[in-house]
Amino acid sequence: MARRGALQPPAEIRRMFDRIARRYDLMNRLMSLGRDVVWRRVAAQAALEHAPAVVLDIATGTGDLAFELVAQGARRVLALDFSRAMLRIASRKRAALRAWNVAFLCGDAMRLPFRDASVDACTIGFGLRNLPDYEAAIREFARVLRPGGRLVILETTPFTGPLAPFFRLYFDRLVPWIGGLVSGDRQAYSYLPRSTAAFPSAAELAALLRSAGFADVRYRTMMGGTVALHVAVRGAHLPDAVTAAASVPASRERRQLGPGAPQRA
Numbered sequence: 251m252a253r254r255g256a257l258q259p260p261a262e263i264r265r266m267f268d269r270i271a272r273r274y275d276l277m278n279r280l281m282s283l284g285r286d287v288v289w290r291r292v293a294a295q296a297a298l299e300h301a302p303a304v305v306l307d308i309a310t311g312t313g314d315l316a317f318e319l320v321a322q323g324a325r326r327v328l329a330l331d332f333s334r335a336m337l338r339i340a341s342r343k344r345a346a347l348r349a350w351n352v353a354f355l356c357g358d359a360m361r362l363p364f365r366d367a368s369v370d371a372c373t374i375g376f377g378l379r380n381l382p383d384y385e386a387a388i389r390e391f392a393r394v395l396r397p398g399g400r401l402v403i404l405e406t407t408p409f410t411g412p413l414a415p416f417f418r419l420y421f422d423r424l425v426p427w428i429g430g431l432v433s434g435d436r437q438a439y440s441y442l443p444r445s446t447a448a449f450p451s452a453a454e455l456a457a458l459l460r461s462a463g464f465a466d467v468r469y470r471t472m473m474g475g476t477v478a479l480h481v482a483v484r485g486a487h488l489p490d491a492v493t494a495a496a497s498v499p500a501s502r503e504r505r506q507l508g509p510g511a512p513q514r515a
């Protein structure tokens with residue numbers, strides 16, 4: 251039975267990403283044999299199909315999905331993460347790429363600092379698995395998306411199929427070893443296979459999306475079934491449970507930012 255949320259509490263997750271930030275991009279390229287670049291390209295394409303004006307990239311990390319969105323023509327990207335070390339790298343990359351239409355914000359994916367129905371598309375790449383409550387997170391994404399807006403989730407998915415034993419060996423043994431050598435943090439890279447195995451299957455995640463009020467839920471798997479891309483459209487009406495969870499106290503509403511908010515990180 252899949253878990254309902256991350257294996258570790260948010261504070262530990264944040265510390266882990268703060269620790270590995272410097273080597274995060276390099277490890278992604280090594281672990282995926284460079285394929286992570288292609289997966290983000292496909293995710294960005296899916297998010298931009300209807301030319302959204304404002305895209306929110308949740309758990310943006312070092313910003314690779316946000317930059318890919320811009321490379322594919324996104325006009326304005328808001329990119330949020332709670333690890334300052336990851337965001338520092340993202341900001342440096344933004345300067346090198348001169349991608350000034352990406353605004354980085356430090357914040358919590360479970361309490362997005364945006365008004366209801368204020369963004370046109372949301373993306374999250376390899377972030378959902380790290381959030382403490384998947385259902386609550388998806389409800390929060392639905393809250394900030396406008397009706398008809400797209401949610402695109404790119405995530406590792408529990409391995410099934412004939413190549414599963416090979417992938418398990420690779421991710422359980424080799425990835426922590428390489429991660430230890432490259433980032434000096436073997437523990438962070440043993441968390442990756444453990445958290446992937448405990449994550450809902452692609453079909454279960456699709457069911458979670460439907461129950462949160464998303465329509466046209468589609469998914470495909472890539473890299474021999476190790477990565478899944480879900481695309482869903484925020485329905486016109488959200489289930490009562492979603493709107494109740496989304497009602498924001500007045501004090502919090504004052505702190506919320508519109509899509510034109512200034513850069514914070």
Ligand SMILES: C[S@@+](CC[C@H](N)C(=O)[O-])C[C@H]1O[C@@H](n2cnc3c(N)ncnc32)[C@H](O)[C@@H]1O
Nearest residue numbers: 267309310311331332333358359375376377380
């Ligand atoms: C595996 S990285 C993914 C980064 C990036 N999206 C990519 O495609 O490479 C996961 C990111 O989620 C962030 N994260 C985890 N929990 C979060 C939360 N509750 N709020 C905001 N960011 C969070 C971490 O700081 C980390 O940068």
